[in-house]
Amino acid sequence: MLCALSSCGTPGDPQPPRPPIPVAITDLSARQQGEAVVLTFTLPAQTTEGDPLAAPPDVEIFRGFLAAGAAAKAGASLALVYTIPSAVADTYIAEGRLRFADPLQPADLARYASERLVYFVRTRASKRAASADSNRVALHVYPVPEKISDLAATVTEPGVELRWSRPSRTTSSTPISALGGFRIYRAEVEPPAIAEAVADPSKAKLKTPLEILGVSPSASYRDTQFEFDRTYLYVVRSVAQYELDSVESADSNTLLLTPRDTFPPAPPENLVVVLVPATPETPAHFELSWGISQEPDVAGYHVYRSEQPGQRGTRLNRELLPTPTFRDMSIAEGRGYNYTVTVVDRAGNESAPSASVSASVPISGVAEKEKP
Structure with a gap:
């Protein structure tokens, strides 16, 4: 009977489940950015037994200060300063790594300028057990320039x-x-x-x-x-x-x-106007040509004609001209004309007019071309 009673605690009895323990973090890094130290690391996805974690673990961040020249030993005393709950851990994830900024006061940056900050992190998937400590990182922190406020x-x-x-x-x-x-x-x-x-x-x-x-x-x-x-x-x-x-x-x-293109192209150059005499099939007309614009975003050209020197006059083309040529068929004998051309870019900006070129149609039918 005594033997039977003593067998009640044998290995075959149910045991409480072991709490899941996340694997330790091994890629903790730290850098100062402004008045903060930015920590980055990869959250563990498995337990020490190789099982997948059901959810992101809680994260515990430890911090301490080291005097200049002291080593960041594993046994050095660091205090728990932040806890990131599992429910919000994903809000800190960027490009697969958790990113956390530890803000420091300006007075701390000045006070500890000759010392080093040391960090390590732990994670928990259960309140009963935490992971092993991560690798430790140490860095100097310095006073930072005031924030630029008038960019x-x-x-x-x-x-x-x-x-x-x-x-x-x-x-x-x-x-x-x-x-x-x-x-x-x-x-x-x-x-x-x-x-x-x-x-x-x-x-x-x-x-x-x-x-x-x-x-x-x-x-x-x-x-x-x-x-x-x-x-x-x-x-x-x-x-x-x-x-x-x-x-x-x-x-x-x-x-x-949002930069907008409000800059007109350079005006066209080398405008030439040539009278083409009438033939039985075609009335007399002017052939215009000019240099191709070197602007990278040319949409086309406009041609203007005036009978008053110094005035732009009327635009002769309804649609943008894709090439630097134009034929003016609406001329009359005994009349003089002043021509200019402009270039328009794809944003709709129109250049200043080119140098004006004057040409006339003599009653005799022989054009007397004049230079601008």
Whole structure:
């Protein structure tokens, strides 16, 4: 009887299920961007036993400070500073990686300028057990230049001319010891979201990601890599230089811009007017020709005629002329005419008139062509 009673705790009895433990994160990285440290890593999708996780795990972020020269040892004491619940983890995912910005106060950036920040993360699929610690990352943090707040632009034919004021102080109100220039970023905005983006740039839906467009040593930049009638989002970041390290400021004010082509082409050149005498089959007329426009977006040409010198007069063609030639059949003997031509681009901009060329039709039928 005693033996029977003692067998009640044998291995064959039901055991409580083991909690799922996510595999440890191994690709944690960190970089300073403005007054924040941006952490990125890949969320685990499996447990340590190789089973798939039913949902994204909770994320726990640990942070601490190290004195200059100290090693980021696994046993160093770091405090839990943030928890990202499973229910909202997917809102931090971008291009397959979780991205989290740890904001730092300007006073902290100044206070810990000679120290390093250290981070590691853990994940939990159950309250009963957490994953092992991720790899640890350590980085210096520095005071950053004040945010640029007056980014503006002017659209010119060669490009979008960006300009802003050069910052002189950090967010900690200390002078910038060495400003290493500026980085210009640009993204294209989805057309259906333009109205919403104009009202609130933070809600802009991007057609292309925000990427670096170029760098500038001065507080201006010309963007020549744009297309008219597309909407772009611009931001600029200052770069402060610290010995071998550099750090960007926060984004400038957001500039939304849709460049429009309002720039007329150059006027045509080398207009020539030649009288073609009448034949039994064809009345006398003028043949006009001029140089082909070198503009890259030519849509066509217009021809104007006036009987008063210095006036453009009446347009003779109803539709744009695709080639630089025209035949004027509506001339009369004894009359003098002044001709000009213009070029029109695909945006509908019309050039100034070409140099005027005068020609007359003598009653005798012999044209007396005059130079402009």
